[in-house]
Amino acid sequence: MSRITPKEIILKLIDEVWNKGNLDVVDELVCPKYEIKNDPGDAYEFKTLNLSTFKQRVKFTRDAFPDVQFNIKDLLCEDGKVAISWFMSGTQEKDLPNLPAAGKKINVSGLTIYYVSEGKITGHWQVFDRLNVLIQLEANIVRNGLIA
Amino acid sequence: MSRITPKEIILKLIDEVWNKGNLDVVDELVCPKYEIKNDPGDAYEFKTLNLSTFKQRVKFTRDAFPDVQFNIKDLLCEDGKVAISWFMSGTQEKDLPNLPAAGKKINVSGLTIYYVSEGKITGHWQVFDRLNVLIQLEANIVRNGLIA
Numbered sequence: 001m002s003r004i005t006p007k008e009i010i011l012k013l014i015d016e017v018w019n020k021g022n023l024d025v026v027d028e029l030v031c032p033k034y035e036i037k038n039d040p041g042d043a044y045e046f047k048t049l050n051l052s053t054f055k056q057r058v059k060f061t062r063d064a065f066p067d068v069q070f071n072i073k074d075l076l077c078e079d080g081k082v083a084i085s086w087f088m089s090g091t092q093e094k095d096l097p098n099l100p101a102a103g104k105k106i107n108v109s110g111l112t113i114y115y116v117s118e119g120k121i122t123g124h125w126q127v128f129d130r131l132n133v134l135i136q137l138e139a140n141i142v143r144n145g146l147i148a
Numbered sequence: 149m150s151r152i153t154p155k156e157i158i159l160k161l162i163d164e165v166w167n168k169g170n171l172d173v174v175d176e177l178v179c180p181k182y183e184i185k186n187d188p189g190d191a192y193e194f195k196t197l198n199l200s201t202f203k204q205r206v207k208f209t210r211d212a213f214p215d216v217q218f219n220i221k222d223l224l225c226e227d228g229k230v231a232i233s234w235f236m237s238g239t240q241e242k243d244l245p246n247l248p249a250a251g252k253k254i255n256v257s258g259l260t261i262y263y264v265s266e267g268k269i270t271g272h273w274q275v276f277d278r279l280n281v282l283i284q285l286e287a288n289i290v291r292n293g294l295i296a
Contacts, residue, residue, distance in 0.1 A: 109186050
C-alpha cells in the first residue's frame, strides 16, 4: 500500500487548493474536523471547520486575491507535524472588511505548522506578517478602528 | 561521543539565552556567522551576526522586556532544521523606537525555523505577530510614521 506522505499532503494542499483553487481536492486531504489553533487576523481563528467551512475560508481569500500564490521556502516534517515557511503574493481585487480593493499587489511572509493524522490534515498553527499586509494595502488602520 | 541534538540546542537557546539572559551560553550554541534570513520588524533582519552582535540583539530585547519569556508550543526537527511555534510575553520597561515604555505587558505568537549545522545554530527564518505588539502597546503608529 503506497500512501501519500504528510509532506506530499501539504504540498498538494498548497499547490492544488490554495494556488490553483481546486476546492474538490479538499475532500481528499482535509479532516472533516479541522482545528485552527492559532492564526492572528484570520476570521476563522480558534474555530473548528468542516469541509464546507474549510472551502469557504479558501474561497474568501481567493476571491479577494484571485492570483494568490504561496511560495514555500522551508519544508520539514516530524511524525504528524509539517512546518513550512512561505511567501504569499496576491493582488487585491475585492473589498475586505475595512480594506476597500485598490488593485494593489502584496507580498508577505508567514509560517505554518500543519497537523496530519491518518492521511488527513487535522488543523494548523500559523502566524503571518499581517502588519505588512496593512502597510502594503495602505490601510488607514486608525480611522478604521483597527488600532485604538 | 554523546552530542547535543539540534532540538536540545534550540531548547537551551530559548531557555538559557532568551528566557534567563545567560549570554555566555551563546558561545556554546551559536555559529560565529549567523544569518537572519527573514524576520519582519527585527532591526537585524537580513544581517549576518557574529557572536557579539548576536548577544547585542538578545540584550536589546531583554533590556526592553526584562521579564521576557518564550513558551514553546510545537517543536519538530528534520535534518538540520528545527521549527518551533511559540508565545512570547514581556513587560516593556524601556523605550523602543517610536514606542515609549509604559509598563505594558504584551503576549504575542510567532514561529521560527532554526538552521543547525555541526552542533551550532547558523541562522533563522521567523515571523511574529508584530501588529499585535503595536496594538498591545497602544502605539500611535500613524503619528509615528510607521503607517503612511
